[in-house]
Amino acid sequence: MPIRTPSQSMFRPVQPIDQSVLDENRKLIDEIDRRKILRGAVSLGALSMLTGCNVTDRNAVQSVLRAVSEWNDGVQAFLFNPNKLAPTYTEAQVLRPPRFNAYYGIEEVKPVDVASWKLELSGRIADKRPWSAQQMFDLPEQELIVRQICVEGWDYIGQWSGPNLKQFLERVGADLNAKYVMFRCADDYSGSIDMATALHPQTILATKYAKEPITDPFGFPLRLRTSTKLGFKNPKWITSIEVTNTYPGGYWEDRGFNWHSGL
Amino acid sequence: MSEVAIRVRSPSVRRMHPLAIRVMHWTNAVAMIIMIGSGWKIYNDxxxxxxxxFPEVITIGGEAQGALQWHFLGMWIFTLNLICYVIYGLVTGRFWRKLLPVWPHQVIADTRAALRFRLGHDDVTKYNAIQRTLYIGIILIMIVQIMSGLAIWKPVQFQEITALFYDFQGARLVHFIGMALIVLFLIVHVALALVVPKTLAAMVTGGPVLDEDQNRAKASADVSAENDDHRGG
Structure with a gap:
């Protein structure tokens, strides 16, 4: 039955199509329909795999993703060359002030009281006596002008100085064969790195930015600055360092970001 | 019908798309969708x-960390699959058989024919010059995409690769442009496959049996003349 339209469309044939064509080509039409079903099955299957919703157990998909992320930790540890240095830059390229980032806004930063601030040491460390800010400032400084790269995709060149982490760990008698170094912070942030990265020559406990003491939003009085990890792996306002063989996780790591996150 | 079944099972009969090619093609399709969808979410940050x-509804992974997890899962599927494909193409000679040669005058002639809707698809087993150009192009883009991806993932360990793209942001830009070209290719590729549905069917079923010398010898030996007619048609 031809459908009546108010006006004849220019795309409509003047003569109706001979319906017997359908019967003559029934076999072909059926075959095309079968293909459509097949195509639909392929795309529906793919869709359910992608979204990880409903069709399969959501938790199963999550555990696969977590397992792959852990596998990627292993791959990154393998790719990490302890002697490979990050590119360094000139003072003219340094961004002043640096770009702020935290799990909250810059206006919510709570400055650390430097007089009462202490660096606590725990875990596989021989000398666990806490360090005052002045003691940290008195340690020999190393300067790094390196690129800071955020997991979000932005970057800048920063100029950081402070005691070398490997030298500090040696000084306090830390077990350098332990697996992890965990940092806890004044703002309840925390993060852990692998020992290989802790011992990298371009990993420092930064106390200065562009030769001036680090300002409050950027971690005064003490923050980590690795040249071989993403920005979020560099905790600010550090209050304690723990050396451990038990996987300690971290603020963003516990929320699904890749633990190693090496550059 | 029984004759057809026997021919499919016979290992010496080569189809237009061998099973390995079909598996790699659809694996790549899934991997690409994972990479594009999760990549859009990562880009949005x-x-x-x-x-x-990119509208959130067409991204994959939910939050940033989920998108990153999908991206770093998809990269393994995508990269390992592409490595297998390139090795397969080189070892079996498929690349030379199906993608080469590409002469500029053929590309121009086929483009003119396509624009006049006169580009024939009577023999889908032979790629025209436009197809060859696009398929070679997309393979090269995918390789560059892996390189720029490594440059973004490991700008210290693979800093030499990152330097090829000027710097970290350069690598991000190239990675984005690569994505855009792949999406463009996908749109054209899927549209043309739907216009010529037998090409789509061929990527599912394997397509026509190839008219090679060994097949012909085998066909004349043990397959009836009737089947030869089918093959020609």
Whole structure:
């Protein structure tokens, strides 16, 4: 039955199509329909795999993703060359002030009281006596002008100085064969790195930015600055360092970001 | 019908798309969708172009960390599959058989024919010059995409690769452009496959049996003349 339209469309044939064509080509039409079903099955299957919703157990998909992320930790540890240095830059390229980032806004930063601030040491460390800010400032400084790269995709060149982490760990008698170094912070942030990265020559406990003491939003009085990890792996306002063989996780790591996150 | 079944099972009969090619093609399709969808979510966290945000509903992974997890899962499927494909193409000679040669005058002639809707698809087993150009192009883009991806993932360990793209942001830009070209290719590729549905069917079923010398010898030996007619048609 031809459908009546108010006006004849220019795309409509003047003569109706001979319906017997359908019967003559029934076999072909059926075959095309079968293909459509097949195509639909392929795309529906793919869709359910992608979204990880409903069709399969959501938790199963999550555990696969977590397992792959852990596998990627292993791959990154393998790719990490302890002697490979990050590119360094000139003072003219340094961004002043640096770009702020935290799990909250810059206006919510709570400055650390430097007089009462202490660096606590725990875990596989021989000398666990806490360090005052002045003691940290008195340690020999190393300067790094390196690129800071955020997991979000932005970057800048920063100029950081402070005691070398490997030298500090040696000084306090830390077990350098332990697996992890965990940092806890004044703002309840925390993060852990692998020992290989802790011992990298371009990993420092930064106390200065562009030769001036680090300002409050950027971690005064003490923050980590690795040249071989993403920005979020560099905790600010550090209050304690723990050396451990038990996987300690971290603020963003516990929320699904890749633990190693090496550059 | 029984004759057809026997021919499919016979290992010496080569189809247009051998099973390995079909598996790799659809694996790649899934991997590409994972990479594009999760990549859009990652992009949205720090856009390269202020005017461009991808709608959240067409992204994969939910939050940033989920998208990153999908991206770093998809990269293994995508990369390992591409390595297998390139090795397969080189070892079996498929690349030379199906993608080469590409002469500029053929590309121009076929483009003119296509624009007049006169580009024939009577023999889908032979790629025209436009197909060859696009398929070689997309393979090269995918390789560059892996390189720029490594440059973004490991700008210290693979700093030599990152330097090829000027710097970290250069690698991000190239990675974005690679994505855009792949999406463009996908749109054209899927549209043309739907216009010529037998090409789509061939990527599922394997397509026509190839008219090679060994097949012909085998056909004349033990397959009836009737089947030869089918093959020609």
């Amino acid at each position: 720090e856009v390269l172009f202020g005017w461009l945000h």
